Amino acid sequence: MNAPHIVGESVPRKEGRDKVTGAACYVDDMVLPGMLHGATVRSSVARGKIKNIAFGPSVDWNEFVIVTAKDIPGKNCISLILDDQPCLASDTVNHSEEPILLLAHADRHKLRKAVEAVSIEYESLPSVHSMEESERQSTIIWGSDNTLKSYLIEKGDVDSVWKNAAHIVEGEYFTGAQEQLYIENNGVIASFEPEHGVTVWGSLQCPYYVHKALLALCGLPEDKVRVVQMETGGAFGGKEEYPSMIAGHAALLAIKSGKPVKIVYDRMEDMVATTKRHPSRTRHRTAVSKDGKILGGEIEFTIDGGAYATLSSVVLSRGTIHAGGAYYWPSVRIRAKAVATNTPPHGAFRGFGAPQSLFALERHMDRIAQVLGISPIEVRRRNFLKPGQTTTTEQIIRENIDLNHLLDRALELSDYDAKKKRFAAENKNGIRKKGIGIAAFLHGAGFTGSGERYLDSLVGVEAGADGVVRVLVSSAEFGQGTNTVLCQIAAEALGLSYENVAIAQPDTSVVPNSGPTVASRTAMIVGKLVQSAAKGIKQTLVKAGLLCDDYTPEQFRSACREYIAKHGALKSYARYEAPGDVYWDDEKYRGEAYAAFAWAVYVAEVTVDLTTYSVTVDDFVALQEIGKVLNPVLAEGQIIGGVAQGIGFALYEKVVWQNGRMLNNQMTNYIMPTSMDLPPIRVFFEELGNIHGAHGAKGIGELPMDGPAPAIVNAVEDATGFRFDSIPLLPEDLFEALRDDSADQDVPSPARGTA
Amino acid sequence: MNPIRETSAKCEVSFLVNGKETKLLAHPMERLLDVLRNDLGLTGAKEGCGEGECGSCSVLLDGMLVNSCLVPVAQASGASIVTIEGISTHDSMNPLQEAFLECGGSQCGICTPGMILGAVHLLQKNPEPAPADIREGLAGNLCRCTGYMQIFEAVTKAAQRRVAK
Numbered sequence: 001m002n003a004p005h006i007v008g009e010s011v012p013r014k015e016g017r018d019k020v021t022g023a024a025c026y027v028d029d030m031v032l033p034g035m036l037h038g039a040t041v042r043s044s045v046a047r048g049k050i051k052n053i054a055f056g057p058s059v060d061w062n063e064f065v066i067v068t069a070k071d072i073p074g075k076n077c078i079s080l081i082l083d084d085q086p087c088l089a090s091d092t093v094n095h096s097e098e099p100i101l102l103l104a105h106a107d108r109h110k111l112r113k114a115v116e117a118v119s120i121e122y123e124s125l126p127s128v129h130s131m132e133e134s135e136r137q138s139t140i141i142w143g144s145d146n147t148l149k150s151y152l153i154e155k156g157d158v159d160s161v162w163k164n165a166a167h168i169v170e171g172e173y174f175t176g177a178q179e180q181l182y183i184e185n186n187g188v189i190a191s192f193e194p195e196h197g198v199t200v201w202g203s204l205q206c207p208y209y210v211h212k213a214l215l216a217l218c219g220l221p222e223d224k225v226r227v228v229q230m231e232t233g234g235a236f237g238g239k240e241e242y243p244s245m246i247a248g249h250a251a252l253l254a255i256k257s258g259k260p261v262k263i264v265y266d267r268m269e270d271m272v273a274t275t276k277r278h279p280s281r282t283r284h285r286t287a288v289s290k291d292g293k294i295l296g297g298e299i300e301f302t303i304d305g306g307a308y309a310t311l312s313s314v315v316l317s318r319g320t321i322h323a324g325g326a327y328y329w330p331s332v333r334i335r336a337k338a339v340a341t342n343t344p345p346h347g348a349f350r351g352f353g354a355p356q357s358l359f360a361l362e363r364h365m366d367r368i369a370q371v372l373g374i375s376p377i378e379v380r381r382r383n384f385l386k387p388g389q390t391t392t393t394e395q396i397i398r399e400n401i402d403l404n405h406l407l408d409r410a411l412e413l414s415d416y417d418a419k420k421k422r423f424a425a426e427n428k429n430g431i432r433k434k435g436i437g438i439a440a441f442l443h444g445a446g447f448t449g450s451g452e453r454y455l456d457s458l459v460g461v462e463a464g465a466d467g468v469v470r471v472l473v474s475s476a477e478f479g480q481g482t483n484t485v486l487c488q489i490a491a492e493a494l495g496l497s498y499e500n501v502a503i504a505q506p507d508t509s510v511v512p513n514s515g516p517t518v519a520s521r522t523a524m525i526v527g528k529l530v531q532s533a534a535k536g537i538k539q540t541l542v543k544a545g546l547l548c549d550d551y552t553p554e555q556f557r558s559a560c561r562e563y564i565a566k567h568g569a570l571k572s573y574a575r576y577e578a579p580g581d582v583y584w585d586d587e588k589y590r591g592e593a594y595a596a597f598a599w600a601v602y603v604a605e606v607t608v609d610l611t612t613y614s615v616t617v618d619d620f621v622a623l624q625e626i627g628k629v630l631n632p633v634l635a636e637g638q639i640i641g642g643v644a645q646g647i648g649f650a651l652y653e654k655v656v657w658q659n660g661r662m663l664n665n666q667m668t669n670y671i672m673p674t675s676m677d678l679p680p681i682r683v684f685f686e687e688l689g690n691i692h693g694a695h696g697a698k699g700i701g702e703l704p705m706d707g708p709a710p711a712i713v714n715a716v717e718d719a720t721g722f723r724f725d726s727i728p729l730l731p732e733d734l735f736e737a738l739r740d741d742s743a744d745q746d747v748p749s750p751a752r753g754t755a
Numbered sequence: 756m757n758p759i760r761e762t763s764a765k766c767e768v769s770f771l772v773n774g775k776e777t778k779l780l781a782h783p784m785e786r787l788l789d790v791l792r793n794d795l796g797l798t799g800a801k802e803g804c805g806e807g808e809c810g811s812c813s814v815l816l817d818g819m820l821v822n823s824c825l826v827p828v829a830q831a832s833g834a835s836i837v838t839i840e841g842i843s844t845h846d847s848m849n850p851l852q853e854a855f856l857e858c859g860g861s862q863c864g865i866c867t868p869g870m871i872l873g874a875v876h877l878l879q880k881n882p883e884p885a886p887a888d889i890r891e892g893l894a895g896n897l898c899r900c901t902g903y904m905q906i907f908e909a910v911t912k913a914a915q916r917r918v919a920k
Contacts, residue, residue, distance in 0.1 A: 013856065013861065016861060016864075017848070019863075019864030019867050020860075020861050020864075020867055021839065021840075021843055022798070022839035024864050025798075026798075026801070028798075028801075028802070029792075180899075182863070182865075183801070183811055183865045183866050184801065184863070185802075231864065233801070233864065234865060235863075266805055267803065267805055478863050479863030479864070480862070633858065637862055637902075640901060640902035640905065641862065641900045644902030645899070666804070666806065667803075667806065667808035667897070668806060674897060675891075675898075676890050676891065676894045678902060680904070681902055681904055
């Protein structure tokens with residue numbers, strides 16, 4: 001068996017040819033005979049009681065399939081964690097754009113008119129539209145205190161550090177909502193046949209989440225619900241939970257009509273109604289010694305969850321655990337909570353809470369440096385986590401990570417020192433100010449704490465009589481490279497060529513539940529299981545006496561053929577086994593939060609134009625340690641794409657709210673970076689390895705979302721001398737802050753903060 | 756959708772689609788995108804925004820790069836239209852398609868057909884584009900996955916190979 005290495009090679013994307021030729025089949029490309037189109041009638045108020053639903057006289061309603069909450073055969077909820085979100089509102093609505101009624105018709109144009117002809121009367125109730133309002137609890141909109149979830153992390157005796165502190169540094173930081181803006185809008189097709197039950201084809205990340213939600217909603221047994229993932233045109237977390245809602249809607253219409261029903265949102269509906277990144281507020285109060293070491297701190301991390309609990313508890317958890325970043329905290333108290341507001345629920349978006357709390361921390365590190373009069377580099381150097389030290393959850397760093405080395409290399413790659421000096425000299429004149437900023441951070445891969453144990457993922461590998469091996473997982477491809485890296489791992493494990501391995505379309509009637517495609521877990525956790533399952537195929541053939549340890553592809557093929565002739569099928573499964581050293585206490589929020597962390601240092605160089613108040617990112621260095629790089633081109637693509645979204649998060653993407661409803665729900669006025677807006681994004685890897693991942697891989701999907709925003713805003717401060725602690729930072733925000741300051745030099749602008 | 760569509764009768768539209776004479780009945784204000792996808796089964800053009808911002812529905816109309824979501828089908832009458840399905844054969848891909856595959860220019864793939872047609876158009880006008888030309892030439896095609904760098908690399912590579920031939 002002398003197969004060349006496949007893992008570590010930039011083999012082409014498995015489904016790449018279909019994508020570049022336009023042959024790839026997305027859900028809107030699919031048409032079923034007799035198919036109807038479905039549409040959703042949504043709430044026009046933020047909170048209220050539904051008093052009456054009237055169907056206007058301009059429409060012949062006999063032509064339409066109409067579904068309300070009364071038509072739900074099972075439980076009226078989107079089953080996820082707390083099951084508090086209804087599939088269709090029945091008597092009260094808790095956010096604008098909440099689904100109330102469904103319509104279906106074969107003609108999309110008539111459908112559009114019909115949606116407009118439904119009028120709903122409400123008795124409005126007081127609504128809550130900010131975290132502060134929610135915390136005041138003068139109006140209770142969720143549970144007994146508007147708190148969707150809270151956590152407390154305590155390490156050491158933080159109350160004793162203040163008296164010995166040379167400096168106490170405070171800061172308050174904000175991040176805004178961010179739209180995932182996958183270019184393919186949400187969509188599904190559902191069909192129903194009494195003998196087979198419900199089948200759903202859709203654009204989604206987690207087939208078994210949708211499966212679970214449909215079981216509860218439709219009141220069907222497991223084998224009567226089938227979920228198939230179609231080619232998915234981007235997700236970024238935005239298709240983790242909401243597809244359960246749309247699938248539910250399409251399924252209800254299909255059950256009632258007996259016909260297949262397609263629901264594909266247009267851009268405006270997708271942006272106004274579906275989930276976004278949680279807005280956040282983080283408060284830091286840090287005790288620092290005179291030599292710049294953190295003695296301890298209090299961190300308050302609050303996120304806006306929207307009207308229902310959905311995934312907020314888990315987003316909050318990840319944000320909370322990442323709030324201490326890549327630094328050693330001898331003592332710390334982190335109080336975190338997700339509060340309810342009457343906006344559509346916020347949800348998963350790449351990074352999942354970490355970009356929010358890390359933005360705050362990495363801005364705060366620059367603030368500490370300023371107060372101490374040391375450089376942003378030095379303050380990080382003095383506080384970096386070292387092997388053997390513990391994180392805020394008291395997880396011991398067991399890997400041999402050297403953050404000072406990463407920092408040195410990033411500084412060298414970005415020519416930091418020379419630029420810093422040059423900019424300081426050049427900025428004295430002219431209206432174009434240049435600045436350079438850094439962010440150092442970590443990102444935990446896989447589900448938090450005991451999460452992977454609960455998921456209990458199962459992976460299959462199957463070999464055919466033709467010797468072609470098929471990977472069976474519910475882990476979905478939506479651009480990040482799942483298909484390709486899992487096939488590489490299986491091919492390498494079996495000593496076969498990449499072309500000899502295929503991956504099954506995620507279809508719950510075919511593939512086992514390998515868990516959701518989230519949390520940067522696929523390459524690391526699922527990859528390792530694919531490796532074991534693939535090795536199982538070989539062991540089965542060897543045990544059956546059909547194969548020696550060393551074999552050629554031809555020998556493998558004939559062994560498969562013989563085995564299948566005798567036994568029918570050749571499949572091997574592998575189930576997740578929790579590593580013995582991963583200990584986690586869910587009550588105290590203490591222990592091994594993640595089986596592995598990826599580490600990074602990012603450097604951003606910016607120009608701030610004081611005529612237009614625009615910020616341009618001129619250069620971006622992204623250096624990270626991610627274990628083994630399984631496919632360099634795909635890995636680089638993940639990092640560049642994440643950095644681009646991070647630049648959008650920092651400088652471009654602003655959700656404008658009015659009474660809990662997004663006002664700028666179009667690509668015309670919600671601006672993401674174009675090809676003209678991005679700097680060269682230069683990506684560098686270090687590979688330390690990781691014992692828990694396939695070939696030493698760690699998760700990388702989310703990591704690049706964490707660093708760009710703080711690095712850029714740190715650079716803007718370097719350029720202008722002004723503190724900006726809130727993102728997105730648009731030209732109008734810069735204008736306000738800098739204009740106020742020049743108008744009255746004695747009064748600090750609000751953006752300057754109060755440290 | 757479009758009020759004119761409700762009241763106007765269908766009319767015959769004929770054009771060349773990927774070199775093939777095509778005749779069909781359509782409402783004159785029907786979007787070219789819908790006619791291509793629903794009537795002709797050419798689903799490579801995608802709807803991303805429906806308002807000409809994202810470029811996922813890009814096709815070539817008499818050599819011009821257009822957002823087919825903004826073109827009423829009547830306006831395309833008599834034109835020669837090229838979609839993503841028209842730039843490769845079963846056996847061989849266009850050099851741009853090869854380069855996108857090689858360089859990681861396509862991730863989720865939804866913007867890819869439009870992006871590649873944008874690149875085809877760019878290289879037709881400018882066979883040896885400088886990096887700034889590529890950025891400008893593709894500015895009407897949004898990609899949320901790649902951050903564009905590997906797309907620039909693919910276009911550069913395809914251009915170099917064409918020139919080398």
